[in-house]
Amino acid sequence: xxxxxxxxxxxxxxxxLGPGGWSDDPSVLAxxxxxxxxxxxxxxxxxxxxxxxxxxxxxxSICAETGTPITxxxxxxxxxxxxxxxxxxxxxxxxxxxxxxxxxxxxxMVVEAGVTLLEAQQAAEAKGRLFPLSLAAEGTxxxxxxxxxxxxxxxxxxxxxxxxxxxGLEAVLPNGEILRGLKRLRKDNTGYDLxxxxxxxxxxxxxxxxxxxxxxxxxRSRATAVVAVEDPGRAVELLMRAKAETGGGxxxxxxxxxxxxxxxxxxxPGTRDPFPGQDHPWTVLIELASGEPGAAGxxxxxxxxxxxxxxxxxxxxxxxxxxxxxxxxxxxEDQSAGQKVEGAGWxxxxxxxxxxxxxxxAEATAAVERFHxxxxxxxxGHLGDGNIHYDVIMPAGADAKAFSARREEGSRIVHDIVxxxxxSISAEHGLGRAKTAEALRYKSPVEVEAMRAIxxxxxxxxxMNPGVLF
Ligand SMILES: Cc1cc2nc3c(=O)[nH]c(=O)nc-3n(C[C@H](O)[C@H](O)[C@H](O)COP(=O)(O)OP(=O)(O)OC[C@H]3O[C@@H](n4cnc5c(N)ncnc54)[C@H](O)[C@@H]3O)c2cc1C
Numbered sequence: 001x002x003x004x005x006x007x008x009x010x011x012x013x014x015x016x017l018g019p020g021g022w023s024d025d026p027s028v029l030a031x032x033x034x035x036x037x038x039x040x041x042x043x044x045x046x047x048x049x050x051x052x053x054x055x056x057x058x059x060x061s062i063c064a065e066t067g068t069p070i071t072x073x074x075x076x077x078x079x080x081x082x083x084x085x086x087x088x089x090x091x092x093x094x095x096x097x098x099x100x101x102x103x104x105x106x107x108x109m110v111v112e113a114g115v116t117l118l119e120a121q122q123a124a125e126a127k128g129r130l131f132p133l134s135l136a137a138e139g140t141x142x143x144x145x146x147x148x149x150x151x152x153x154x155x156x157x158x159x160x161x162x163x164x165x166x167x168g169l170e171a172v173l174p175n176g177e178i179l180r181g182l183k184r185l186r187k188d189n190t191g192y193d194l195x196x197x198x199x200x201x202x203x204x205x206x207x208x209x210x211x212x213x214x215x216x217x218x219x220r221s222r223a224t225a226v227v228a229v230e231d232p233g234r235a236v237e238l239l240m241r242a243k244a245e246t247g248g249g250x251x252x253x254x255x256x257x258x259x260x261x262x263x264x265x266x267x268x269p270g271t272r273d274p275f276p277g278q279d280h281p282w283t284v285l286i287e288l289a290s291g292e293p294g295a296a297g298x299x300x301x302x303x304x305x306x307x308x309x310x311x312x313x314x315x316x317x318x319x320x321x322x323x324x325x326x327x328x329x330x331x332x333e334d335q336s337a338g339q340k341v342e343g344a345g346w347x348x349x350x351x352x353x354x355x356x357x358x359x360x361x362a363e364a365t366a367a368v369e370r371f372h373x374x375x376x377x378x379x380x381g382h383l384g385d386g387n388i389h390y391d392v393i394m395p396a397g398a399d400a401k402a403f404s405a406r407r408e409e410g411s412r413i414v415h416d417i418v419x420x421x422x423x424s425i426s427a428e429h430g431l432g433r434a435k436t437a438e439a440l441r442y443k444s445p446v447e448v449e450a451m452r453a454i455x456x457x458x459x460x461x462x463x464m465n466p467g468v469l470f
Contacts, residue, residue: 005089009066010046013089016058021095022048032076032090036137037347040081040433044071047090053170053178053209059091060207060463061176069463072203074114074145077137079349080432082202082468083145093144096209102127107215108167108184113144113208120213129215132159136333144208150200152428154252154332157384158289159216161428162199168212169195174205174459182212197454202430203465205458219289222251223300224325227307228280228315232358235284235383238312239354242286245303249296252287253384254332260378260391264331264338271334272327274317284383285332335380339393342376344400346407348390348414352423357386360421367413368392372406387427390414415442433467440470 014022023029024046033042050056063070071085074093093114102109104127111120117138124131133146135153145151147169151162159165168183181195198205229235235255242250258281264271274283288296288303300318307313319325339345352360365377374395381389392410394403415425419442431439440448448470455462455469 005045005068005087006066009062009068010089012062012066013046013048013059016062017048017050017055021050021055022046029090032073032092033084035079035081035084036077037079040084042071042084042090043087044085044090045087047092049092049095051095053096053172056091056096056172056207056209057176057178060172060174063089063463064175064461067461067463069466070207071465072144072148072207074142074148075116075137075140077141078145078149078432079347079429080426080434082149082430082432082465084433086433086467088466091207093142093207093209096144099123100210102129102215103184104129104215106184108212109215110182110184110210110212111143112210113142113147115143117141117143117146124215125218128218130218131165131213131215133162133165136336143211143213147199147208147211148201148203149430150428152382152385152387154254154287154382156382156387156428157253158248158251163196165214166195166199166211167214169198169208170210171198171206171208174461174464179206182210184212197458200430202432202468204455204469205464207464217291219251219296220291220293221296222287222289223296224285224287224319224328225300225304226274226317226328226331227284227286227304227313228275228278229282229284229313231282232361232383234312235282236354236358238284238286238307239384241307241312242288242303245306246288246290246296246299249288249290249299250286250384251289252285252382254285254381255383255388256283256285256332256335256380257281257378258283259376259393260335260338260380261331263342263378263393264334267338267341268330268334271330271338274328274331275315278315280314285328332380335378335389336391339378339391342396343394343398344404345378345394346392346410346414348392348411348418348425349387349427349429350390350414350418350423350425351385351387351427352418352421354383354386356421356423357383357388360417360423361388361390364390364414364417367417368410371410371413372403374398382428385427386423411438431469436469
């Protein structure tokens, strides 16, 4: 997508939004054109920053009329390149920043697309409510981006993905029309539920401008522990016990292998090993929460005592204070940052039914080690959801460029194993520019054709994020 855009469209957009509403200054654009992993570099002739849904509608109308393509962008924390324009107009939600309403009685809040996830959590908490979506990039990632990628994170086990947390949407469709759907209803069976088309659409079916989100009660007790286990199979057994012991009170169940944890401890200053000098092969971070004061701590004690007695765990440490809890979480949240320093990697965001994860991991590791001897597999993530970030890091001291050149072939090996376990090659990050072609190998033609038909019906000119999805 590199053909020059119609210049009259660009001048109409500038006139519409006025000073402060657009930029073509390279120094302003620069941070919007590179991304966290440094894998995608973008170009754009113009960034627009509409302030209201009406302005977004006017922008999209001009683009639809002139055949001008658009890439929406929120916090620019996406990991598959979907927010990085390749010549399109960049539509930033950076000025759609209002928390419109937080209603404790309806257990709902309405926030605009450019509000960060952290700000949304804080707005809910200020009214005594919980907005449970949580992920390491929450200080920058936006609600619009979370919805467009159907984000997951560390509390999916209990509360579900972003799709499960959206009650209604306000969005601008690719023809410029406004879909006003900010309902707060739990029940509404009145035909196709259009919000679900936009959730996870990665900016291809319109621009989300605001959302009505589900809120939950704040928990009254929480307990966090790190547990060492021999292998992922034992971690799955521990998960089953944790669910049974708490009656659904497991907020997070995150697994990490020693390779990845070693990289964090080596490369990220200030991180602490929960089991110094032990080198346990796998650790699991467990967080239990309860509406009853003290109940989470008591449940954790019972769980760990049982698990130790059954020989399921090698070692366990329960956080005694907030600082220790933060230290435990930091080792988990800095897994990707820890790897960065070690050189190039083939990254995978894979999932399978929880019971199949141990076999899937064992097969994938044996296969990539055969394919490229010396690779270092850093596997971590949301075992409770069957979702593992399975990163194959180049051998120490290898040539990064040569290793990256083998990514496609190496990833194909991993993805074929995932498919044999009835899994997904993109569990929570989406397809973006990075994985769309690969996904075509695993999706059925019926699914792909239905998706293409929906897109064509809503966006016949394919102006919305044209390089993303099918
Ligand atoms: C350190 C780190 C940890 C992460 N951890 C997780 C995790 O645990 N779970 C997880 O799911 N993800 C995770 N991510 C990925 C990322 O944070 C999520 O995908 C997030 O939802 C993206 O939000 P964003 O606002 O940054 O979106 P962007 O990166 O700006 O955009 C992402 C996609 O959404 C589209 N988009 C953005 N806003 C809109 C809008 N208003 N309307 C229409 N389309 C829009 C873009 O075009 C693009 O396709 C992580 C990322 C980092 C860097």
